[in-house]
Amino acid sequence: MNNDRNKQIKYFLFAISLLLGTTGVLHAQQQTAEALLGRLHGSLRYSIGRYDGTTLLSEQTFQHGRLQTGGGDWQLQTHATMLPDGAADVQVVCRLAQGRAAQSAVTVSLDFSHWSPQHYVLVPASVYNGNRYRSIGNGYNPDYPRDMYYNPHVPLTIANNPRLSDEKGKPSVITLQTTNAATPAICFFSPEEKKGCIVLTTQQTSLGNSGLTIAENSAKDSCVLSISAPAVRRLAPGFGDFHPSGDHAPDWQAGDEVTLHYRVYVFDAEDIPALLRRFMTVRKALSGPNQPRDILPMSKLLQCATDICRGNFIEVKTGAYYRPENNNDFQLGWVSGMINTYPMLALNDAKERERVARELDFITGKLQGESGYFYGGITADGKLRPEKMHPDFPELQAMVRKNGDVLFWLMKHLMLLKAQGYGRMIRPEWELAAKRLATAFAATWQKHGEFGQYIAPRTGEIAVYNSTAGAIVPAGMMLASRYFHVRAWTRVAQQASAFYYLRDVEKQGLTGGDCGDISHDANSESAFGLLESLVSMYEYSGERHWLQKAATQAALCATWALSYDPVFPSGSAIDKLKSHMAGAVWASIQNKHAAPGVCTSSGDALFRLFRATGDPLYADLLRDIQHAHAEAVNMPGHITTNNLMGSSMERIQPGDAEGKESIGNFINTRNSWTETAGMLMALEIPGIYVNTDKKEVYVFDHVTARVVSTEKDVMVIAVTNPTAYDASVSLLSENNREAAVPLPRTAFVKWPHVVVNAGQTVTVRVTPEGAVVR
Known part of the structure; x- marks a missing residue:
C-alpha cells in the first residue's frame, strides 16, 4: 500500500512540475x-x-x-x-x-x-x-x-x-x-x-x-x-x-x-x-564499480585444474601428450596444446616434468615442417590436420597464430626449466626446433613485411595474407632473440610490433583473425596477443613509446571485457548462482559470447603494464578477468559445467546470439583452454601485490588484505580468506626502484606464499627482505 501511495504522490508531483513550467x-x-x-x-x-x-x-x-x-x-x-x-x-x-x-x-x-x-x-x-x-x-x-x-x-x-x-x-x-x-x-x-x-x-x-x-x-x-x-x-x-x-x-x-x-x-x-x-x-562511469566476489582461491583452482590435466595425459600411436580437446586428437597452440604443459611443468613434479618432456619430444619431432613452421595438429592415428583449406590449393596449411604460440610458449618452457634448475633436461632438438621456427618467421618478415594468417609449413609460403594473426609472434621472437643471442630477431620483433600497431590499431582500431574458427573478424585474442608483444618490446628496450602503445592496446583489450555485472534472466544458471560476470572476455565479432579468461593466456601483460605505469585501471581489468573466470568454474555448491570439479567451459552468454534460451546458461562440457587460462592466472599473477614505498596493497586473489601498520621499512598486512577453501596466496612485494625493472618471465617461481585457511585471518610482516607470516 505504501508503494502505491508513493507512486500516486510521484505522479502528482510530476504533473504539478509540468504545470509550474x-x-x-x-x-x-x-x-x-x-x-x-x-x-x-x-x-x-x-x-x-x-x-x-x-x-x-x-x-x-x-x-x-x-x-x-x-x-x-x-x-x-x-x-x-x-x-x-x-x-x-x-x-x-x-x-x-x-x-x-x-x-x-x-x-x-x-x-x-x-x-x-x-x-x-x-x-x-x-x-x-x-x-x-x-x-x-x-x-x-x-x-x-x-x-x-x-x-x-x-x-x-x-x-x-x-x-x-x-x-x-x-x-x-x-x-x-x-x-x-x-x-x-x-x-x-x-x-x-x-x-x-x-x-x-x-x-x-x-x-x-x-x-x-x-x-x-x-x-x-x-x-x-x-x-x-x-x-x-x-x-x-x-x-x-x-x-x-x-x-x-x-x-x-x-x-x-x-x-x-x-x-x-x-x-x-x-x-x-x-x-x-x-x-x-x-567504461564503468555509468554502471559504477562492479563487485567481484571472492569465492575460489587461485591455489585451489590450480590444484583442481592441474588434477584434470594430469588425468588427461594419453599415449597414442602418434606420441604422448596432455589432451587439449575433448577427444584424443592433438591441436597445437591456440586452445592450449603445448600451453597446458606450462603449468604442469611449473608444478615442479618429477612425473609431470617427464610427461612435459615427452610432449615436447612429440611436438618437435612430429609437427615441424620442412620450412621450420609447424602444422596445426595431428590425429591420434598420425594424420596431420589441415586448416582452412581450399580444394584448388592442396598444400597443407597451418595457422600463423598457432606458430606464434609455439615459439612464445616453447621459449617460456626452456626458460622455466632453467629457472627451476633443470636446464640439463633441455633437449638440443627443442632448442633447434625453436631456432628453426624463429628463422622461418624472420624469413617471412623479410620477404613479405607481414606474417599472414595461414602458412604452408612445407614451403614456408603465406597461404592467406592480412589479419593480426601474428600478434604474439614479436613476443616470441624477442624471447628467442635474448635466449639464443640473435640480435636480428630483435629487429624483426620491433618492426613487426610497430607494423601491427600502426596498420591495425592506429589506423583501423581493431585487431583480428587469429582464431581458427573466424575469418579476419575483430577478436579479443589478437588484442591480448599484441598487448603481450608491445609490453615485451618495452621491457626489453626501455623505450617509452612502446609503453604508450601498450597503454592504447590495453584500452583496446578493455573493449572486449564485460565492464559491469549483467542482469541475467531469472531462473537461468548464472542467475541462480548470483554470479558477477564483469571481466568475462568476449571472443570475436563473429562468436558473440563472453568467456572466462583470455584464450590462451594469464593476461599477465596487464600486470606488467600496471607495474610499469602504476595505473590501477590495468590491475582492475586483470582482477575482473580473474574473478569472472572463477565464477565459471565447476565446484561443489557452484555447479556450472556438470563435469569434473575444477572444470570450466568457454560460454558465458549475456545476449541472444544463440537464442534466448541460451542466455545465462552454461554449456554442459569443458574446455581445456579455459582451464589452462585459469592455471596460468594462478601462477603468473601474484595473489597480493605490495609496493612498500607507496604503502599500497593490491589484491588479485580471492582474499582481502588491509594495511595494519607501517613503520619505517616494515608493513604489516592482515590477510583474510572469506572463501570455503584453504588458500596459499602468492605475494610479490617491491619498492619503486624494483618495480621499474621488468619482472623475469619466471619470477613466480620465487614468490613467497601466505597460507590462509578458510575463514581465517593471518598477519603478514613485509620487510625489504621479504614477507613473513606471524
Missing part, C-alpha cells in the same frame, strides 16, 4: 546536452515508436516535453547534469499520462550531420570501425573463397556480422541489444573534427534490455545513434548470421512510465587511440 527546465537541460553534442554537429531528439511486431509503423517526436499520439497523451521529463569530467549525464522519464498505446517504445536519438564513412565507429565487442569490411558466408566459420588464397592484396574479410556499408546511395543500419556489447555504449571518432564521442547507457530499464542503433542515410553524410527502451530489432545477430529477434514493444496503460539513463562524452581526440584510451577510463 518544467518544460522550460526540460528545454534548458536539453540545450545543455545539445551544446555538448553541438561540438560534433549533433542534436538530441526524443520520440515514441509504434510497432507491429518488429516493424516500425510510425515515429513521433516530443515537443517541449509533450506528445499526443492516436493512443494517448505522453509526457517527458529529463534531468541533465554536467559532470566534472565534461560529460552530460541525462535521465529521461517518459510517461503515458492518458489513454492507451499498443506496442510502443521510447527512443532517444543523437542526430549527427557532417558525418562520413571515415568516422571510426565502435560498439565494444561487436562493432569495430563500423565493421565496414567485405563479408562472406552466412553462418559460423565460413569457407574462404578462392581469391583469398595466395593473394597479398586480399582485403580484410569478415563473417556476416552487423555492419555499416561504404556503398553510397544505400542506407546502412546496425541494430543491437545492449547485451550484444561488452559495455552498453556507442562510440565514434571524427578524423575531420579531431573529436571523439562516447555514449554510455544501462543494460536495461523496467521494460527489459535496451536497444542500440546506428543508422546512416543513403549519402553517408548524416548518422543517428539511438538508444531505445526496450530493444525492438527485426533480426538478432548470431554467429555469422541473423535470426528473428523475437523482440516486442510493450502495450502501455495510463500511468505507465519508464526511466532511461545515458551519458554523453564529447572530447578532443587526435586519433583512434585517443578514443580507445578515453573509453577505458569511462
